[in-house]
Amino acid sequence: MAIIVTPRTLLIVGALIIAALILVAAYTAIAGVKVENARYTESPKAVGVFMTIKNYKLTQTCVIGAIVLEQARVTVELHETIYEEGAYKMKHVEKLCISPLGSLELRPAGPHIMIMGGHEELVKLTKDGIIRLNLILDDGSKVYVEAKPAEISGGHGHG
Numbered sequence: 266m267a268i269i270v271t272p273r274t275l276l277i278v279g280a281l282i283i284a285a286l287i288l289v290a291a292y293t294a295i296a297g298v299k300v301e302n303a304r305y306t307e308s309p310k311a312v313g314v315f316m317t318i319k320n321y322k323l324t325q326t327c328v329i330g331a332i333v334l335e336q337a338r339v340t341v342e343l344h345e346t347i348y349e350e351g352a353y354k355m356k357h358v359e360k361l362c363i364s365p366l367g368s369l370e371l372r373p374a375g376p377h378i379m380i381m382g383g384h385e386e387l388v389k390l391t392k393d394g395i396i397r398l399n400l401i402l403d404d405g406s407k408v409y410v411e412a413k414p415a416e417i418s419g420g421h422g423h424g
């Protein structure tokens with residue numbers, strides 16, 4: 266069976282490509298924000314969570330908080346790292362913003378999510394090797410994230 270390429274075939278193929286592009290555009294508009302490479306590092310007093318956050322929206326999006334979905338009594342803060350008086354210091358911030366169509370790298374010595382609690386609670390938090398959390402965005406939506414242990418220790422201490 267031969268496929269005969271006629272102007273009509275090209276028109277159908279063109280229409281299908283356009284339909285696929287519209288679907289992709291619609292998907293990213295709905296998805297809005299996507300997270301990649303979520304990982305964590307542990308220290309005795311805190312766990313640092315890092316990831317790449319991609320903003321597919323045409324407007325700025327800010328992460329205004331995070332909720333840990335694990336059976337552990339911990340507190341979560343958004344941190345920036347600043348260089349002050351010859352040392353890196355972590356600073357609690359209200360939000361971490363991603364520019365329109367941009368991405369934000371949460372990393373050691375940069376912006377990150379910090380989970381703090383007593384040693385026992387942190388052990389509970391990481392016992393199955395995955396930390397499940399929801400990022401809370403400024404439009405009220407949530408982004409589910411599963412963070413795995415970072416392969417290379419970032420030497421991320423707190424305080």
Ligand SMILES: [Cu+2]
Pocket residue numbers: 313344355377378379423
């Ligand atoms: Cu921190």
